Amino acid sequence: MSMKQIDQPTLQKWVDALVEKQTVYGVQAKGDRFAFDRLSKAADLRLDYDVTILPPKKYFQPQKEVLMKFDRKGTFESVIENDPFVVFGVHPYDFVAISQMDKIFSMNNYDVHYMSRRDAATVVVTDVQTPSKDVFAGCMGTATVSEGYDVLITLLDDGTYLVDAATDKGEALISPISDARDAGDSALAAREKVWEANRKKLRKHELKMDPSEIPALMEKSYEHPVWEEKSELCYSCGSCNLVCPTCYCFDVQDELDWNLETGSRYRTWDGCMLAEFAVCAGDHNFRGRKKARYRHRYLRKGNYAAKLVDQIACIGCGRCISACTANIANPVEIFNRLLEDA
Numbered sequence: 001m002s003m004k005q006i007d008q009p010t011l012q013k014w015v016d017a018l019v020e021k022q023t024v025y026g027v028q029a030k031g032d033r034f035a036f037d038r039l040s041k042a043a044d045l046r047l048d049y050d051v052t053i054l055p056p057k058k059y060f061q062p063q064k065e066v067l068m069k070f071d072r073k074g075t076f077e078s079v080i081e082n083d084p085f086v087v088f089g090v091h092p093y094d095f096v097a098i099s100q101m102d103k104i105f106s107m108n109n110y111d112v113h114y115m116s117r118r119d120a121a122t123v124v125v126t127d128v129q130t131p132s133k134d135v136f137a138g139c140m141g142t143a144t145v146s147e148g149y150d151v152l153i154t155l156l157d158d159g160t161y162l163v164d165a166a167t168d169k170g171e172a173l174i175s176p177i178s179d180a181r182d183a184g185d186s187a188l189a190a191r192e193k194v195w196e197a198n199r200k201k202l203r204k205h206e207l208k209m210d211p212s213e214i215p216a217l218m219e220k221s222y223e224h225p226v227w228e229e230k231s232e233l234c235y236s237c238g239s240c241n242l243v244c245p246t247c248y249c250f251d252v253q254d255e256l257d258w259n260l261e262t263g264s265r266y267r268t269w270d271g272c273m274l275a276e277f278a279v280c281a282g283d284h285n286f287r288g289r290k291k292a293r294y295r296h297r298y299l300r301k302g303n304y305a306a307k308l309v310d311q312i313a314c315i316g317c318g319r320c321i322s323a324c325t326a327n328i329a330n331p332v333e334i335f336n337r338l339l340e341d342a
Contacts, residue, residue: 003183004163011161015042017176026088027052047089050132055094055245056087060117068265082116088124093142093315095125095149097245103309122169125149127194131201134318136332139207142315144195156190205332209339211312218303221338231294233326240320240329241271246313272296298334
């Protein structure tokens with residue numbers, strides 16, 4: 001596959017060429033924050049952002065999505081969205097989360113809605129230029145990625161960009177810059193320096209163990225007092241769930257139109273920290289207490305997911321830390337506390 005080295009003006013022209021021909025979602029400033037949104041021009045794209053409010057998973061598993069249309073006659077039709085689009089500027093840790101979601105949604109009961117969007121997407125990853133205040137991806141092994149992406153863009157020390165197309169979709173995407181100079185060994189060495197630096201810089205909270213140790217630690221910490229202690233401050237708002245790149249739980253509802261003749265089945269994001277998440281038939285709540293919900297969140301990330309896909313369901317983005325007004329959602333703080341008391 002191709003590796004090109006381009007300057008800032010060439011990058012701008014390339015992105016402008018892309019948005020003229022297809023749907024491109026990229027990171028843009030929203031006041032003093034950043035968010036993925038549809039791009040209309042390259043000038044709006046910010047590759048120097050720290051972290052986005054919501055992760056790019058919203059393009060593969062939308063906050064609300066229609067699964068099926070139906071009518072009173074008993075006819076129904078699945079709604080599958082598979083129009084091609086580009087997500088431009090995904091940080092490595094968010095790409096690790098997307099890759100984890102890919103595994104989850106394709107195993108056992110293959111989720112055609114998620115996977116159709118995922119197959120239609122071209123993902124452009126960009127190495128972090130500005131670490132956010134709560135990122136700890138360096139501790140989780142997710143500060144950099146070296147495979148799986150369609151295109152990877154790295155800002156080098158000399159102000160140029162190394163553009164690495166690793167798939168056929170990536171090759172097609174960089175066709176407007178196909179005549180740019182090929183990246184040489186010096187550019188690859190410069191990228192290695194960026195990666196090495198990011199593994200060190202993206203550690204605003206220091207995990208005192210290797211992530212591989214977390215599942216066993218969680219196994220023996222079920223009755224630890226930290227669950228009661230921290231959950232007493234929890235508002236059960238679910239903010240930590242909603243901003244998390246690896247949370248994928250959803251609720252499914254049927255909705256009739258005003259004519260009472262047609263309707264739709266849709267799903268929306270849901271979260272285990274919400275009070276009614278575990279309510280079942282008979283109005284029984286398996287996790288009615290905040291302690292149980294709080295503990296479940298960490299068990300799911302640190303233990304259950306590891307058994308399912310052999311990965312910790314925390315990529316170190318730090319969004320949950322920033323979103324939690326009660327200041328109790330820091331995974332590093334909890335994991336370190338459990339380690340100290342083990």
